[in-house]
Ligand code: ATP
Ligand code: MG
């Protein structure tokens with residue numbers, strides 16, 4: 001019998017389905033605040049929420065949690081929809097906007113006032129903070145706590161009508177200032193903000209706090225399982241308290257899981273925005289950014305990101321995942337899919353002096369030695385080729401099995417060559433390497449002689465120019481991420497003028513390749529037929545310990 005392992009969220013849903021709590025219904029939601037671009041942490045939440053929706057034949061809403069005026073923008077709304085779709089998920093019906101529920105939230109707040117469960121407080125934000133106490137001291141009741149229902153209703157309406165300035169009054173829940181959990185000590189439900197909202201314009205002068213708004217949003221949509229990150233665990237009693245008087249037979253429940261953190265990655269919209277605004281990166285979709293749009297541009301595939309999210313699973317305790325796992329996932333995804341052209345990243349010219357001038361021939365190479373189905377291709381070989389500058393050493397160190405004066409190497413798919421001469425400019429820089437080739441050694445001709453090194457190469461006259469962008473991590477090696485601007489790795493982008501096989505001439509943005517011996521690459525969105533630009537996604541070496 002097969003043993004199926006169930007994570008703690010599935011266990012809760014399975015139980016709910018057994019007891020018939022929601023009549024077998026499963027509705028989850030992904031509720032981003034449209035105040036920035038989504039990052040890999042959000043991808044985890046997307047995979048989890050939409051994954052559960054699918055798995056239980058349920059649905060998942062996309063809801064813009066736009067209850068904060070000013071900070072939010074339609075640019076972000078659009079990017080979020082694009083990213084969710086790109087990851088391979090679809091939401092139920094139209095996207096929802098929390099701001100569409102402002103009217104219902106206002107009515108429900110009045111209901112709580114009427115029930116004696118909320119009051120208008122004139123204390124300042126500071127006073128409220130001071131009087132809430134701390135872990136060892138209970139809070140102190142507000143002098144405005146015992147206002148009558150009538151007075152509270154009147155004041156609350158005046159707040160809504162714009163009769164007060166920001167901060168002059170708030171609506172608070174009337175719970176218990178002695179409650180051990182500080183979150184429950186008469187939390188603020190509404191505050192006054194005189195600012196324009198991207199959806200409701202100037203209609204509202206009061207805005208609900210997250211802890212009040214979120215459970216109501218869930219309840220209006222009839223969400224069953226409201227999955228959020230661990231920092232909301234202490235807010236759960238308030239979530240339940242807010243919905244105590246909600247008129248429905250099925251009340252949503254909040255479930256918390258551990259937020260995703262990844263080594264070498266900055267994981268907060270606020271910090272990512274700061275990097276963009278400081279001009280340290282070329283926008284939210286810079287290929288070094290941990291945003292979904294940045295990862296997409298870097299060459300990550302939806303399959304690799306979903307696989308990554310699956311592998312890390314859902315945990316109840318915070319942890320940091322090694323970025324090497326993410327890199328492993330994209331290698332796994334592309335390993336058999338991507339063809340493997342030869343591209344010389346940092347080229348130096350090689351002249352094969354005993355190869356006839358004006359002659360050329362074709363060599364047959366496999367498109368992917370690990371996947372026969374991708375077939376073969378023909379590569380031009382001739383008298384002048386490029387090899388990698390660092391595949392040559394004039395004075396080779398021990399165990400250097402690549403090209404050096406008097407040494408012989410194999411050119412992938414072609415012949416053995418031996419270095420005979422090195423040509424330099426007046427500064428001593430190598431401009432050309434002269435070699436001879438052995439005509440008896442053509443690949444596939446049955447030659448049995450062996451050499452230790454095999455190099456990739458590109459024939460010079462047919463080579464296409466490629467701008468290669470090689471990336472390192474955004475933050476310096478030893479950064480703890482706290483001073484993320486100060487720790488910015490200024491060497492995180494290196495540009496090379498590379499030479500690629502002719503087959504790359506027709507590449508379009510989003511094409512994936514493995515450059516032989518160099519790593520996985522994708523054609524960048526900046527690429528045009530006249531100026532090819534390619535990003536290195538990851539190198540070949542796998543540092544992920546399975
Ligand atoms: P940030 O701090 O980066 O701004 P956020 O939590 O404020 O993130 P929201 O737009 O509110 O961003 O997030 C939408 C959903 O994504 C929430 O349900 C949130 O819990 C979840 N989420 C955000 N960051 C992570 C993360 N690192 N790991 C898992 N889920 C996350
Ligand atoms: Mg948030």
Ligand code: MG
Pocket residue numbers: 269270
């Ligand atoms: Mg945030």
